[in-house]
Each structure stands twice: as C-alpha cells, then as structure tokens.
Amino acid sequence: MKNKRHQKEEAMNKVKELFKEAELMFKRDPSLSDRYVQLARKIAMRYTLIIPKELKRKFCKHCHSYLVPGRNCRVRIQKSRVIYYCERCKKFMRFGLK
Numbered sequence: 001m002k003n004k005r006h007q008k009e010e011a012m013n014k015v016k017e018l019f020k021e022a023e024l025m026f027k028r029d030p031s032l033s034d035r036y037v038q039l040a041r042k043i044a045m046r047y048t049l050i051i052p053k054e055l056k057r058k059f060c061k062h063c064h065s066y067l068v069p070g071r072n073c074r075v076r077i078q079k080s081r082v083i084y085y086c087e088r089c090k091k092f093m094r095f096g097l098k
Helices: 002-025 030-046
Strands: 073-077 081-086 092-096
Antiparallel strands (some): 081 092
16 A cells, blocks of 8 residues: 555656656757656556646646647636637637636
C-alpha cells in the first residue's frame, strides 16, 4: 500500500515537472511542449492521477496542445465562465468562474 502511494507521488511530481518543461520550451519549440503535455497525460492516466486544476487549463482537452494565452489561444470571460479557445483545433473549453 505504501509503495503504491509512493509511486503515485513520484508520478505526480513527474507530471508537474513535465508541465514546467513545457512552459520553458514553448518559446523555442512549441511542438516539443505539446509532446511534454502528452507524456504528462499518459503518466497521469497510467497511475489514475487527477491533474490539478491549474495544470488542466494549460492544455487543450481536444488536441492536447500546450496553451499560452495570447500566443495560441484566446481567453474570454462570458456569463461567469472563462472560455479558452484553441487556435490549433478551433475548439473551446469552458471553466466556471466564481
């Protein structure tokens, strides 16, 4: 039991590290940051982790590309919701705003 918990903690640390790397690499190579997001998602699915809310908003739920507001996504506020519009796949995601 302790071993499984330790594995999940290590996996979560790896997911967070991959998102940090994606943020750093976006200016140089956006496709590489997309790959980091894909790897982070695979790790999270393998260990059935819930990706934290602040990291969920950093990638498109449809095409899984790393999103940077103003560069490859639009952010709008409408009717107490934040709407992220991905310019790569032309889809949008809605997040509640309190």
